[in-house]
Amino acid sequence: MADILLYNALAIAGLMVCVWLLSLPLKDASIVDMFWGLGFILVAWTTWWHAPGDPNRKLLIAVLITIWGLRLSGYIAWRNIGHGEDPRYQAMRQKAGDKFPLLSLIRVFLLQGVVMWVVSLPVQAAQVPETPPALTWLDGLGAAVWFVGVFFESVGDFQLARFKANPENKGQVMDRGLWRYTRHPNYFGDFLMWWGIYLIALAASPMRTWWSGIGPLIMSFFLLRVSGVTLLEKSLKESKGPAYEQYIQRTNAFFPAPPKSNV
Numbered sequence: 001m002a003d004i005l006l007y008n009a010l011a012i013a014g015l016m017v018c019v020w021l022l023s024l025p026l027k028d029a030s031i032v033d034m035f036w037g038l039g040f041i042l043v044a045w046t047t048w049w050h051a052p053g054d055p056n057r058k059l060l061i062a063v064l065i066t067i068w069g070l071r072l073s074g075y076i077a078w079r080n081i082g083h084g085e086d087p088r089y090q091a092m093r094q095k096a097g098d099k100f101p102l103l104s105l106i107r108v109f110l111l112q113g114v115v116m117w118v119v120s121l122p123v124q125a126a127q128v129p130e131t132p133p134a135l136t137w138l139d140g141l142g143a144a145v146w147f148v149g150v151f152f153e154s155v156g157d158f159q160l161a162r163f164k165a166n167p168e169n170k171g172q173v174m175d176r177g178l179w180r181y182t183r184h185p186n187y188f189g190d191f192l193m194w195w196g197i198y199l200i201a202l203a204a205s206p207m208r209t210w211w212s213g214i215g216p217l218i219m220s221f222f223l224l225r226v227s228g229v230t231l232l233e234k235s236l237k238e239s240k241g242p243a244y245e246q247y248i249q250r251t252n253a254f255f256p257a258p259p260k261s262n263v
């Protein structure tokens with residue numbers, strides 16, 4: 001297992017340095033976001049190549065991560081290309097001045113690479129055990145949870161993009177479709193997707209892969225407390241005002257549930 005972790009650490013570091021080098025002439029550090037999903041695909045197939053695990057489970061993990069990663073990176077690229085650097089990185093660039101290139105390498109690209117390596121632990125661990133030599137019911141459950149997660153994430157993103165594309169909705173709160181049941185269906189979907197992958201890792205060998213749960217735990221923490229719900233809610237409250245406060249009162253923040261009819 002140690003060699004697999006090392007191979008992937010080197011692969012991620014190489015990818016992030018290449019993306020950083022690309023960002024320098026473009027003067028756009030936010031391109032790192034487009035490579036988030038692609039980085040996990042790199043991890044999945046690097047592990048597939050080196051790990052000795054059951055071929056069926058290895059292929060299952062690699063294919064599931066590839067589907068998820070391609071959709072996510074494609075969506076972020078479609079959303080971001082042509083819109084300039086993300087304001088977060090613009091602020092960092094202005095504050096750091098001439099030190100920004102090196103600072104961005106450490107605080108943006110390599111740091112995101114470290115997070116990627118940790119979050120992908122179940123992707124790596126699931127492909128190492130050679131027994132059981134076939135897929136089990138737990139693999140099926142993990143794949144089902146993954147599917148529901150990708151459904152929420154992809155449909156939520158599609159519904160929000162379509163809502164924003166209509167000029168009549170400018171300044172309004174998106175509370176339709178999946179957004180009627182949770183204020184962040186895309187984040188909830190990402191949450192489910194990673195826990196589905198972890199279930200497949202447990203199917204490989206609970207005694208040898210349980211520790212990889214640190215990956216989805218870290219991802220859940222980021223989604224709920226750092227770069228996901230908490231950060232976005234703050235900006236939405238400021239930009240949407242009372243309308244968003246009413247939305248908060250009737251709609252769960254994360255886990256889907258019927259809207260509160262008495263609000």
